[in-house]
Amino acid sequence: MAWKIKAVAGPFVGQEIIIDQDRIIGRDQSVDIILQGGHVSRRHAELSVRDNNLWLKDLKSSNGTFVNGARIDEQQLHEDDEFQIDVVRFLVLNTLHDALRERTTESVTLTSEGRPAQISVPKPAPMPSVTPTVQAQAEPAAVQANSSVPQPASKSGIKNTLPAALAMAILILLVLISIWYFVS
Secondary structure, eight states, X not given: OOEEEEEEEXXXXXOEXXXXXOEEEESSTTSSEEOOOTTXXXXXXXXXXXXXXXXXXXXXXXSOEXXXXXXXXXXXXXXXXXXXXXXXXXXXXXXXXXXXXXXXXXXXXXXXXXXXXXXXXXXXXXXXXXXXOOOSSXXXXXXXXXXXXXXXXXXXHHHHHHHHHHHHHHHXXXXXXXXXXXXX
């Protein structure tokens, strides 16, 4: 199992590093994770994976290594722990949980602007058919003889379906806006 650390403060904010083997942190150019800073020792700390657990060990640095605000010599790290070396703070993430989240959520392709490239929108329910109401007045003879000419719907039938159609259009628009907002 691999772990991941994400810089949440300092010059590397947002960068993520996979920890799947022992990694040395320090300012020396030969270490695995190089941090430049006045309070970073050449070989400051070591991250190691033992029995699928992540450990952080201070390598006798001058200014210390901190986990959740407390100075440590060596400590097992857990998901959502934060450790700090100089001004750089890292958040500990468990990649096993990332993999489970990826399997349980639908993947969405984003455009260069960060918007979803394609959104599947559910089709709205079919509109109910409008049955014309029968009027008491007699229709002209030409219209009665030709049954293929559609009869106009009464005004009350149209009046009743317009609010439903408008409500459905507003609901679809709100769903699309919500999807766009949460994906971007």
